[in-house]
């Protein structure tokens with residue numbers, strides 16, 4: 001039987017990067033943050049108030065400021 | 069939970085029969101020509117039999133054939149009302165376009181009002197009526213799990229695991245909500261504020277249970293979930309800021325703060341892996357997924373309009 005794809009990371013066009021499982025992510029000043037949920041959304045637009053996590057802010061940015 | 073106060077002849081007869089003789093034959097004829105609010109309350113009570121204890125009502129009535137018959141008639145009426153409001157967006161693909169479509173809709177927003185203008189008493193009233201759902205958050209969707217194929221099932225559980233606290237009861241979302249209510253000196257027992265819920269809130273809760281209970285409507289349940297998650301992250305931040313502005317307890321603020329980060333993840337999972345997984349196996353359910361998503365946004369808009377009307381906000385905006 002065929003297996004299914006189950007990637008550890010998923011890039012969401014215009015939005016965050018999803019990370020499955022435990023990871024350590026580096027913030028703006030080099031400080032480290034550990035993921036706490038089964039899946040975590042990491043900000044790619046650089047404007048989240050919860051940086052390095054995504055807080056949905058990418059949705060209110062003009063198209064050109066959204067990550068590709 | 070205690071049975072709510074009836075709102076018309078149908079819910080009156082149903083509540084009386086549940087309390088006393090458990091003879092429901094006389095209730096069925098009342099399901100035709102009833103007032104919709106009366107019918108919505110009756111259906112909400114019948115749905116509760118599947119979730120929890122109703123005071124003074126024997127557990128085995130959950131599967132009483134006469135009650136199931138009444139429930140079916142009311143559910144058909146509800147589904148027809150929801151269907152009559154719906155038209156599928158044309159030329160759009162659910163998994164590619166749902167998030168953009170959601171952003172384009174501009175229904176009324178209670179979060180925006182709470183953020184800047186709501187009074188403390190208005191927010192507490194909102195907490196009471198929202199408690200009908202938030203005290204059983206994610207439960208209607210849990211019924212969908214066994215009805216799915218491998219991909220969608222695994223994907224839905226990945227999301228539900230987080231909703232249910234990832235094994236930690238203190239992080240379980242409906243428990244976070246109960247703690248928020250208690251901190252506001254409100255009673256977090258289920259159903260205490262059912263009498264406060266306007267028709268639109270009952271309709272909203274009934275729609276979620278309808279989609280969850282019926283295997284036939286699994287596409288609508290997951291479409292609804294995707295739209296619900298996609299309209300949660302930014303509004304939750306506004307709610308949190310509004311509650312802080314009013315000095316409401318940290319426990320309630322925490323509930324919303326948790327949803328800012330959680331739902332930034334959940335909206336992506338719901339669209340990409342959950343509905344994506346469902347439609348990969350069952351492409352014929354795409355229209356149903358849109359029906360669920362539309363219904364979610366439409367009902368939230370109607371709930372918001374109702375609350376803002378009751379508070380005189382829409383009237384003031386029209387005059388201004």
Ligand code: FES
Pocket residue numbers: 014015016017042043044045046047048053054055056057058059
């Ligand atoms: S990617 Fe979502 S807030 Fe930056």
